[in-house]
Amino acid sequence: MTVESVVEVSDLKVYFPGRRSSGQAKSLVRAVDGVSFAIAKGEILALVGESGCGKSTIAAAIMRLVAPTAGRIASGGVDLATVNGSALRRARRRFQMIFQDPFGSLDPRQTVYETVVEPLVIHGVPAEERRTRVLQALEFAQLLPPERLAQRYPHELSGGQRQRVAIAAAVVLRPDLVVADEPVSMLDVSARAGILSLMVDLRDRLGISYLFITHDLSVAWVLADRIAVVYLGRIVEIGSAADLVAAPRHPYTQALLEVTRGDGHRTLPGETPSAAAIPPGCRFHPRCPKYRLLNEPSQCREVDPVLTETATTLVGHQAACHFVEENP
Amino acid sequence: MTLLEIKDLCVDYTVGADSLRAVDQVSISVAAGEAVGIAGESGCGKTTLGLAVPGLLPANATPTGSVQLLGEEMIGRSEDDLNELRWTKVSFIFQGAMNALNPVHRIDRQILEPIRTHEPNTASAAAKERVSQLLELVGVSPSRARSFPHEFSGGMRQRVMIAMALACRPSLLIADEPTTALDVISQSQILSLLGDLQREQQLGLLLISHDLAAIRRTCDRVVVMYAGVVVETGPTAVILGRGTEKRTAAHPYTQALIKAHPDLAGERVLAQALPGHPPDLSIPIKGCRFYDRCSVRKSICHEVAPTLRPVAGTAHLAACHLVGGDVT
Numbered sequence: 001m002t003v004e005s006v007v008e009v010s011d012l013k014v015y016f017p018g019r020r021s022s023g024q025a026k027s028l029v030r031a032v033d034g035v036s037f038a039i040a041k042g043e044i045l046a047l048v049g050e051s052g053c054g055k056s057t058i059a060a061a062i063m064r065l066v067a068p069t070a071g072r073i074a075s076g077g078v079d080l081a082t083v084n085g086s087a088l089r090r091a092r093r094r095f096q097m098i099f100q101d102p103f104g105s106l107d108p109r110q111t112v113y114e115t116v117v118e119p120l121v122i123h124g125v126p127a128e129e130r131r132t133r134v135l136q137a138l139e140f141a142q143l144l145p146p147e148r149l150a151q152r153y154p155h156e157l158s159g160g161q162r163q164r165v166a167i168a169a170a171v172v173l174r175p176d177l178v179v180a181d182e183p184v185s186m187l188d189v190s191a192r193a194g195i196l197s198l199m200v201d202l203r204d205r206l207g208i209s210y211l212f213i214t215h216d217l218s219v220a221w222v223l224a225d226r227i228a229v230v231y232l233g234r235i236v237e238i239g240s241a242a243d244l245v246a247a248p249r250h251p252y253t254q255a256l257l258e259v260t261r262g263d264g265h266r267t268l269p270g271e272t273p274s275a276a277a278i279p280p281g282c283r284f285h286p287r288c289p290k291y292r293l294l295n296e297p298s299q300c301r302e303v304d305p306v307l308t309e310t311a312t313t314l315v316g317h318q319a320a321c322h323f324v325e326e327n328p
Numbered sequence: 329m330t331l332l333e334i335k336d337l338c339v340d341y342t343v344g345a346d347s348l349r350a351v352d353q354v355s356i357s358v359a360a361g362e363a364v365g366i367a368g369e370s371g372c373g374k375t376t377l378g379l380a381v382p383g384l385l386p387a388n389a390t391p392t393g394s395v396q397l398l399g400e401e402m403i404g405r406s407e408d409d410l411n412e413l414r415w416t417k418v419s420f421i422f423q424g425a426m427n428a429l430n431p432v433h434r435i436d437r438q439i440l441e442p443i444r445t446h447e448p449n450t451a452s453a454a455a456k457e458r459v460s461q462l463l464e465l466v467g468v469s470p471s472r473a474r475s476f477p478h479e480f481s482g483g484m485r486q487r488v489m490i491a492m493a494l495a496c497r498p499s500l501l502i503a504d505e506p507t508t509a510l511d512v513i514s515q516s517q518i519l520s521l522l523g524d525l526q527r528e529q530q531l532g533l534l535l536i537s538h539d540l541a542a543i544r545r546t547c548d549r550v551v552v553m554y555a556g557v558v559v560e561t562g563p564t565a566v567i568l569g570r571g572t573e574k575r576t577a578a579h580p581y582t583q584a585l586i587k588a589h590p591d592l593a594g595e596r597v598l599a600q601a602l603p604g605h606p607p608d609l610s611i612p613i614k615g616c617r618f619y620d621r622c623s624v625r626k627s628i629c630h631e632v633a634p635t636l637r638p639v640a641g642t643a644h645l646a647a648c649h650l651v652g653g654d655v656t
Contacts, residue, residue: 050512050514051482188369188370189369189538189588190585192588193601193602218590218591219590221590222590222599245592256512259512262541262544267513267516267517271513
């Protein structure tokens with residue numbers, strides 16, 4: 001590998017015990033079912049998919065908010081999937097997270113200063129350094145003037161400003177990676193653009209990498225360097241943002257693009273199956289337009305496709321479809 | 329006769345000693361079988377407007393002006409009278425409405441409820457038959473009529489809510505952000521459904537949404553609101569563009585709203601943020617309400633509130649001094 005990676009995820013699996021239905025064995029919810037990707041230093045990788053596809057669970061596993069069932073999360077010489085104790089604590093300092101809801105993720109009784117200083121206290125930054133670093137983080141987040149904003153409470157701030165506070169708290173420790181789970185989807189459109197350009201600005205100034213989780217392919221397209229499309233616990237397509245949108249190879253990506261563009265009125269039939277009952281073979285085949293168009297080839301029902309690069313796609317653009325050559 | 333005729337509607341909220349005009353002199357009409365979209369960001373008054381039609385405003389809100397539904401004045405009517413009209417003439421689907429279903433009742437019973445209330449003479453067998461038809465209409469298999477809400481996904485529950493809203497054959501359906509809480513594929517399915525119903529059942533549809541793409545694809549006309557007033561109105565295809573038709577939004581706010589969301593058909597660049605916030609409506613505003621955030625403002629804009637004026641023809645209107653050659 002030529003570029004330094006901030007994190008390398010390989011064959012990550014996160015399974016949860018499902019409900020026991022009468023007379024049947026306990027089911028297994030395969031929320032994340034074998035996912036691999038790497039994020040380079042200063043890179044923005046977007047995970048795009050619908051709710052329940054496992055994209056937030058991937059994020060939670062990287063932050064070790066849930067324990068991975070299998071796989072490796074390699075970063076800084078340790079495997080975050082298995083480390084514990086002080087090694088995990090040190091690793092957590094390098095990875096920070098921002099959440100969707102800027103109204104729920106801030107403590108209403110804490111001032112902006114108290115919220116942003118907390119990570120410094122937890123990670124033992126000397127008391128005399130803290131104030132300078134908090135004010136600098138607020139400035140990075142364009143909460144100006146920082147001295148005044150520091151004294152505010154969340155209820156005095158707009159949604160966009162609250163999300164900036166969450167970003168300031170995430171970058172105050174100068175992390176290598178920020179995991180952002182739908183950070184703009186609860187904001188008004190006019191506030192969204194500001195948050196997205198702030199994230200890019202911090203990448204440029206501080207070299208922060210992002211794992212950006214979104215259901216909105218068009219936002220991923222303008223923000224991210226690369227996009228990974230997630231369906232039912234698996235990456236079904238990954239590639240550079242421009243390439244993936246210009247020449248999508250997987251039928252699911254093609255369908256997502258079509259509804260996002262909003263010009264076609266065709267939509268996929270049915271709903272995403274439960275992660276406790278993933279279809280055999282290609283997990284997308286029951287809803288796949290290509291499968292029907294090709295008269296239901298048995299391969300799709302029997303063989304689980306792997307991500308493959310093809311002669312017609314650019315390097316690094318991979319799709320998990322048996323008929324990828326026939327998906328222009 | 330126009331299905332819905334809103335004329336010079338104002339809604340004032342009283343909070344303690346303060347008063348705030350959330351909707352200010354708004355006039356909108358919806359013909360039978362027509363779909364009209366109300367666009368704008370949170371706090372622009374679009375939900376208040378929607379609530380005023382079926383008389384569902386909270387107790388501290390005072391509507392003035394006129395709201396005529398099928399020729400009958402809705403403002404100042406008694407609660408009993410309004411109850412007669414709700415469900416039978418006008419139905420309302422809320423944002424997150426799928427969570428409004430009662431979790432302990434099977435869905436057939438919940439769809440039956442408005443029929444039993446408003447048409448008590450309907451025979452039990454006929455009412456059950458109608459429930460089956462309604463479920464079929466919204467794309468839910470009638471065999472699932474005995475299910476509980478938790479057995480359905482969000483998209484399916486929203487379909488059930490639509491079935492319920494149509495149970496007593498209303499002429500007007502008001503849908504407030506009906507797809508905001510749903511995934512893109514489900515969103516697309518629900519919007520197609522609403523469009524089909526509106527065409528096939530000659531249903532009037534008032535779609536309230538911050539999502540311009542949803543409005544573009546579903547509505548014949550669009551009304552853009554900002555800080556309680558209508559700033560632009562006209563055919564959706566003209567203002568937002570559709571197919572090969574180029575968009576010709578005239579108001580700087582509408583233009584900013586359109587630009588704030590990345591367009592997969594356009595350039596791959598981060599959107600320009602719209603600086604500032606909507607004005608505080610508890611303080612009287614002399615000139616244009618968008619003045620503080622407008623990039624093309626002139627001195628007259630600070631002094632005189634612009635009224636709606638023709639942009640092209642009589643159908644496309646905008647409230648901006650720079651439209652129609654007053655100011656150059």
